[in-house]
Amino acid sequence: MSALLEIRDLRKDFSGAAGPVTALEGIDLDVAEGELAVIVGPSGCGKSTLLNIVAGLEHGTGGEARIDGRPITGPGADRGMVFQSYTLFPWLSVRENVEFGLRIKGVPKDERAETARRYLGLVGLADFENALPKELSGGMKQRVAIARVLANQPRMLLMDEPFGALDAQTRLVLQELLLGIRAQERSTVLFITHDIDEAILLADNVYVMSRRPGRLKARIPVDIPRPRDHRVTVSADFAAVKARIMELLWEEITA
Amino acid sequence: MSTHPKASPAHRAGLALLSFAAVLAAWSAASYGGLVKDLFLPKPHSVLLAFADMHRDGILLSYTWDSVYRVMVGWSLAVAAAVPLGLFIATSRRGAAVCAPLIEFARYLPVVALVPLTLLYFGIGDGQKFAIIFLGTFFQLALMVADSVAAVPRDLGRAAATLGASRAQIYRMVLLPGALPGIMDDLRITVGWAWTYLVVAELVAANSGLGYMILRAQRFLAIDRIFAGLVLIGLLGLATDWLFKTATRLCVPWSEKVDA
Ligand SMILES: Nc1ncnc2c1ncn2[C@@H]1O[C@H](COP(=O)(O)OP(=O)(O)OP(=O)(O)O)[C@@H](O)[C@H]1O
Ligand SMILES: [Mg+2]
Numbered sequence: 001m002s003a004l005l006e007i008r009d010l011r012k013d014f015s016g017a018a019g020p021v022t023a024l025e026g027i028d029l030d031v032a033e034g035e036l037a038v039i040v041g042p043s044g045c046g047k048s049t050l051l052n053i054v055a056g057l058e059h060g061t062g063g064e065a066r067i068d069g070r071p072i073t074g075p076g077a078d079r080g081m082v083f084q085s086y087t088l089f090p091w092l093s094v095r096e097n098v099e100f101g102l103r104i105k106g107v108p109k110d111e112r113a114e115t116a117r118r119y120l121g122l123v124g125l126a127d128f129e130n131a132l133p134k135e136l137s138g139g140m141k142q143r144v145a146i147a148r149v150l151a152n153q154p155r156m157l158l159m160d161e162p163f164g165a166l167d168a169q170t171r172l173v174l175q176e177l178l179l180g181i182r183a184q185e186r187s188t189v190l191f192i193t194h195d196i197d198e199a200i201l202l203a204d205n206v207y208v209m210s211r212r213p214g215r216l217k218a219r220i221p222v223d224i225p226r227p228r229d230h231r232v233t234v235s236a237d238f239a240a241v242k243a244r245i246m247e248l249l250w251e252e253i254t255a
Numbered sequence: 256m257s258t259h260p261k262a263s264p265a266h267r268a269g270l271a272l273l274s275f276a277a278v279l280a281a282w283s284a285a286s287y288g289g290l291v292k293d294l295f296l297p298k299p300h301s302v303l304l305a306f307a308d309m310h311r312d313g314i315l316l317s318y319t320w321d322s323v324y325r326v327m328v329g330w331s332l333a334v335a336a337a338v339p340l341g342l343f344i345a346t347s348r349r350g351a352a353v354c355a356p357l358i359e360f361a362r363y364l365p366v367v368a369l370v371p372l373t374l375l376y377f378g379i380g381d382g383q384k385f386a387i388i389f390l391g392t393f394f395q396l397a398l399m400v401a402d403s404v405a406a407v408p409r410d411l412g413r414a415a416a417t418l419g420a421s422r423a424q425i426y427r428m429v430l431l432p433g434a435l436p437g438i439m440d441d442l443r444i445t446v447g448w449a450w451t452y453l454v455v456a457e458l459v460a461a462n463s464g465l466g467y468m469i470l471r472a473q474r475f476l477a478i479d480r481i482f483a484g485l486v487l488i489g490l491l492g493l494a495t496d497w498l499f500k501t502a503t504r505l506c507v508p509w510s511e512k513v514d515a
Contacts, residue, residue: 055417077419087414091432091509100428101418132509145414152418 003030011062022213023049036189038199041209042252047192051160055081080149084161086141088133095129101152119147139170157189208248297479305479322464329388330449337393341400358394366391379460391452392445403437436510443499
């Protein structure tokens with residue numbers, strides 16, 4: 001069986017102000033149905049670029065990316081993205097935000113509201129359906145953003161440092177929330193982070209990227225059994241994986 | 256967003272009244288106290304009488320309405336053209352390349368300098384007033400709207416795209432509502448300019464309107480009527496501003512600019 005996401009020899013060149021920049025080179029990546037894959041790498045190595053190409057928001061300049069066997073040509077509801085920045089629509093209530101994708105699909109009003117409430121419950125914000133985004137904390141906004149993507153039932157969840165702007169405690173809470181949701185919804189996730197602990201806690205596989213031009217230099221399977229919570233971050237298995245990833249990253253940062 | 260402690264609405268209104276009262280007091284002192292001759296500074300009560308006079312002459316309401324009507328039509332035409340153009344400039348690189356330089360050029364032409372030309376083209380009727388207001392506001396407004404649209408965070412549109420929105424849906428469901436608070440501000444500012452240009456145009460050539468009223472008063476050295484005209488224009492400005500602020504509060508209650 002072939003993977004849900006298949007990337008072959010992907011390349012991306014930008015024509016920057018100071019001449020051409022190769023952001024990605026020779027990327028091969030398979031993400032299987034139900035897998036949670038995490039990409040870590042030094043800043044500027046092309047992680048966001050890779051995710052944006054999968055989302056269809058940018059286009060590769062070589063190679064190919066396929067979802068469900070079909071080439072990715074543009075953005076679509078089958079690949080929902082959660083951004084590091086807050087992207088709730090400030091003019092819509094929390095529930096209307098979650099309904100956004102369903103409204104576009106033409107789902108009838110009552111059904112939309114019901115689905116939205118279910119996913120708001122899943123992220124623990126059932127009581128806030130009528131609130132406006134400006135009344136929410138950063139962590140709550142990201143919960144809603146996650147509910148909004150899930151309500152759309154994408155084939156794949158793309159997350160670009162979704163917890164990057166949050167404080168350490170809130171981040172832990174949301175990491176555990178994501179683990180819970182993942183177990184329940186069986187979502188396939190491609191997740192980017194700077195935070196190695198976060199990567200290991202969440203991942204089935206951690207991919208380490210090289211400096212620019214970004215290549216995937218290693219795949220580190222994380223065999224820590226599930227269900228996981230923050231306590232695994234102090235286990236010996238965790239430390240061993242972390243040491244390996246640190247080593248690989250350190251080579252990139254100091255090389 | 257202000258870091259000042261918030262004054263209650265009643266408190267703010269009180270302060271505003273106080274500043275008007277201070278100006279009125281200084282005016283009264285200067286005129287009733289005989290510091291300035293009546294020829295240059297009318298007494299406050301004679302300005303009130305001038306209002307009554309003009310009302311009796313039947314020109315107060317009709318001239319006011321003529322001016323308001325010209326502003327509304329001229330400015331609405333500018334809005335109807337500038338908002339779509341601004342959207343286009345902000346979202347299409349080619350659109351920006353084609354339109355922006357031309358608009359930048361046009362907006363540096365002082366519209367007052369176009370008054371003679373518009374008189375030639377349109378005569379002294381309403382059409383010429385519409386043209387002046389349009390020319391004075393359209394170019395700037397298009398650029399302001401483009402800025403307001405460009406200020407909508409890019410990730411909002413991208414998030415919508417990954418939720419399945421088409422380009423047209425992103426325009427309608429994300430960019431336009433997202434830019435609305437900024438656009439409301441742009442509208443409020445440009446309608447103020449529209450008033451300025453209208454009065455200038457009416458001072459140069461018209462046979463009705465508030466600018467014309469002031470010009471005629473000057474010919475007859477009726478300083479009380481000049482002042483009445485100025486007060487009226489100021490009050491209309493205040494009313495317009497208030498209308499827009501209220502409309503903003505009603506239309507975009509979600510904006511960070513509007514208090515929760
Ligand atoms: N639109 C663009 N035009 C030119 N260069 C770009 C563009 N977008 C990204 N780049 C370059 O491509 C490289 C990869 O950028 P990208 O944002 O993917 O990095 P990243 O790994 O996500 O970094 P970070 O961890 O800091 O978010 C960078 O060197 C960046 O300067
Ligand atoms: Mg990035």
